[in-house]
Amino acid sequence: RNRCDSGLLDVTFDDHGHGVDLGREQRTFSPAQRAALSLRDGGCMWPGCDRPPSWTETHHIQHWKDDTGQTNLDQGILLCRADHLRLHNEHWRITRDDTGQYWLTPPPGLDPEQKPIPPTSKNALTRWSESGVPHS
Template sequence: MLGGTGEVLDLGRARRTFTRAQRIALAERDGGCAWPGCPHPPGYAEAHHLKWWEKDDGPTDLANGILLCSGCHHRIHDNGWQIEIVDNVPWFIPPASVDPARTPHRGGRVSIDALAS
């Protein structure tokens, strides 16, 4: 997959870290930290591999990336949350210790209404 200026956006296992072009594409989709209700903008977020680079041999591709701020990124790694992207929308699935039903929560862009309440 190529970006608007011909930059490669799917790198497979050739590189561990996401490129600037990939982070821009993720920012377009996620709007910043994708954790439900987190207001941190793209500049405060880091690209996370959905299938982890080391543990799962996850590729550095757009379909395997998501933006998370440092706190939310640690929550994923330390507390057993899972993330799925369905129709370009991130869904966060809590561990059974948080929600025995493991009900998914929609993530992505924070709406103005959510910030106002």
């Protein structure tokens, strides 16, 4: 009760900085996963969007139903409702490479070259590289 009243929330990560993964056991992200995504993403990850975590929804990178995606932190990203709908309705794609970088790829109708755009965290703490230089 004291922690709830103080506004603090514990988020536990493993040795690699990953939170609890649920695999295919559960479709929706747990409250702990949502808290970890909020810390990591800092709000809507769509470029130019400034919506805070409280205004976002979790999106499965690999769709849970159609692509047998998993409910794991590395497969989730925060998007506000408008950008989540844009992603699905306009057929944008989000992918993740081997380094953990996410990429937002526009549909051919919007960009015939489909040049991937790197969405960035809105949390300044997660944008710092190991060299101490902030990411853009």
